[in-house]
Amino acid sequence: EAQVTQNPRYLITVTGKKLTVTCSQNMNHEYMSWYRQDPGLGLRQIYYSMNVEVTDKGDVPEGYKVSRKEKRNFPLILESPSPNQTSLYFCASSTLKDRGAYNEQFFGPGTRLTVL
């Protein structure tokens, strides 16, 4: 089954304790992206990647890191989490077409992160 998976689905942690949220897709998609969803703010893009070893900042990249060493995986790293990073996080992927335009994005089930 074609899907985007994220782990963990739920995480409670404390300020400053490094964590990684994994994202994997089995559709051979070039494009992958991370979003955070907060009440009243909708979804905001954190980072995206258009291919292996190619990543770029989205709208709210501060406090986050990503890597794209393999096509299927796009982990989100919080080196020193803070309470304002408490949020619902979604990973997404899509194919790329000509000139960087791409098809609709497929979303993972989400990771609910609480930073105390």
Place this chain on the structure above:
Amino acid sequence: GDSVTQMEGPVTLSEEAFLTINCTYTATGYPSLFWYVQYPGEGLQLLLKATKADDKGSNKGFEATYRKETTSFHLEKGSVQVSDSAVYFCALLGYSTLTFGKGTMLLVSP
């Protein structure tokens, strides 16, 4: 930069009522437009899309028409069901990023 504005919710309707959720956008170039739906406790699912002006996207009884002259992509359904209760997001696809509206919660009562 690109932006999407959609009506604030919640929108509360009775079953079989007509639904409209307004969405307008600002963008450079010729973006593609999407409606995503998020059911309680789940991720986002693509509901429908339109890739050029005057295209009509449709799915599960929902429709939206890409109106370039009014920069709008309003979501409509003729007769809502309780199972349509969810949060609906309008989104714009630019060159490399997807920009979302803030979401509109729809609550349908029997």
